[in-house]
Amino acid sequence: MPFFSKTLVCPNCHASLNPQAQGLNCHSCDTFFRINKYGFLEFVVDETLHEQDSTTEEYALIQEKSGARLYHEYLRPFFNQEPFHRVLDIGCGIGAPVTLLLNEGHEAYGIDLPNLAKFWDKRHNDPGHFFCCDSTLLPFPDGFFDVVYSTGVIEHIGTKVGHCELLDDYHAARQRYANEILRVTRPGGRILIACPNKSFPIDAQHGPRDYSSPKRRVRDYIYQKTRLNIHPVWGKYHLPSYSEIKNYFIAKGKARSFEPLLLKGFFGFVSSGRGFFRLFTEYEHGILKIFTETGKAYIEHLPKALRSTFLNPYILVQIKK
Numbered sequence: 001m002p003f004f005s006k007t008l009v010c011p012n013c014h015a016s017l018n019p020q021a022q023g024l025n026c027h028s029c030d031t032f033f034r035i036n037k038y039g040f041l042e043f044v045v046d047e048t049l050h051e052q053d054s055t056t057e058e059y060a061l062i063q064e065k066s067g068a069r070l071y072h073e074y075l076r077p078f079f080n081q082e083p084f085h086r087v088l089d090i091g092c093g094i095g096a097p098v099t100l101l102l103n104e105g106h107e108a109y110g111i112d113l114p115n116l117a118k119f120w121d122k123r124h125n126d127p128g129h130f131f132c133c134d135s136t137l138l139p140f141p142d143g144f145f146d147v148v149y150s151t152g153v154i155e156h157i158g159t160k161v162g163h164c165e166l167l168d169d170y171h172a173a174r175q176r177y178a179n180e181i182l183r184v185t186r187p188g189g190r191i192l193i194a195c196p197n198k199s200f201p202i203d204a205q206h207g208p209r210d211y212s213s214p215k216r217r218v219r220d221y222i223y224q225k226t227r228l229n230i231h232p233v234w235g236k237y238h239l240p241s242y243s244e245i246k247n248y249f250i251a252k253g254k255a256r257s258f259e260p261l262l263l264k265g266f267f268g269f270v271s272s273g274r275g276f277f278r279l280f281t282e283y284e285h286g287i288l289k290i291f292t293e294t295g296k297a298y299i300e301h302l303p304k305a306l307r308s309t310f311l312n313p314y315i316l317v318q319i320k321k
Contacts, residue, residue, distance in 0.1 A: 043133035067096030091153035
């Protein structure tokens, strides 16, 4: 059994795990976590997660390029603002930033849904650092990480099929997600959360519905013509707002601080398109590609006082435990 058998804990009860022939077994609740056919451990309590397919080979190739860009242009400078060694990527996709961190000598881990394992296998990702699991049930000890980051994940927590149609108890699911992140972050450690902002009326990263959603004729028509999802900024919608995330992590999670960050360097820009409705039209690795120099200037220089308002299309926030 690889070295990780002493690092990991049971995601259900946080007890230690004993190595077995084909996985790890919890000595307390007797839950067995198997190694799948690709060689990666599966900490999957909810079997429906096996049905959620979030990546294609085409999208994996996009993630490979954009993940490396994100790491070099934004994540590494962010990490280096304070001393760090252990890092967790929740919703790591194919895991390019995690692999780059490992190559630079840091202790880094990535988690994602079971369907990512085949892509990890093709790219020779280290089975001791990539795990299939639920982001609300993490297999790591309390206070283990210096930095935890999660981009484009929270908006899919508490949904019916992992996309955009919400369950009735989605707030409770997102609170569990926040609580788990806080649990595995050390006191004084940093958390980076990123996703589109519900308070901004255009969601350029997601379609208006998934296969479990009812038809939304007006929004469907606009999306077909513009590739833009014009959505409500109040009530039940799968994107969170800054205030909702602050409530999960600060009011209820009792984190120490909450800081909306400038988006400069976070997005990859290309020069194409015209007009306001072409500013936000495509994404790569869960990250918006902003079109035209006007859009770039706007999103990269939004004043601090406006970063958590409806004028900001994207949430990027640092939370300190």
